[in-house]
Amino acid sequence: MDLVIGPLDLASHVDEALAVQAVAFGLGAEEVAVRRQIVQRHMRFPGARALGATTSDGYLVGFVYGMPNSRDHWWSTVVAPYLRAQENDGWLDDAFVITELHVHPDHQNRGIGRRLITTITDSAAQPRSILSAIDTDSPARGLYHSLGYVDLARRVHFPSAPRPYAVMGAPLPLRRM
Secondary structure, eight states: OOEEEEEOOTTTSHHHHHHHHHHHHTOOHHHHHHHHHHHHHHTTSTTOEEEEEEETTSOEEEEEEEEEOOTTSHHHHHHHHHHHHTTOGGGGSSEEEEEEEEEOGGGOSSSHHHHHHHHHHHTOSSSEEEEEEESSSOHHHHHHHHTTOEEEEEEEOOTTOSSOEEEEEEESSOOOO
């Protein structure tokens, strides 16, 4: 299947993107509604940008978005104490944060997530990238490790998230296979 990886006007395509995230992450309608507001707010941050993976018939099967990190962002305020405890809080400065990366389960294990994250970080002005992922041995964490991300803090608890997360960081450009 031919896919096009390219810029995505996420504010205009938020419902399509969240439909992918809902299936990939198992989200209910209430959680999708909350995330819709978060995505819309994030896309107004300076430097925020998104990429989509679209089939030849225009169907969005994956997306990634991120932005230059700021210590003032909610995410940073939550992870900072965990990073500080590991003497890794310097990673919050001059970093491009991957906010969300999701691929529809029917299209996973085809390199789409890898293409999305490497493409978005290749054009980042920052020398490093940071992200958070559910702190379990998962295909997502395997992907991140293969790209050069290392664990900066584990067992990070976000308010309202039932499972702990790991914060990971990698120098840019990301490692290629």
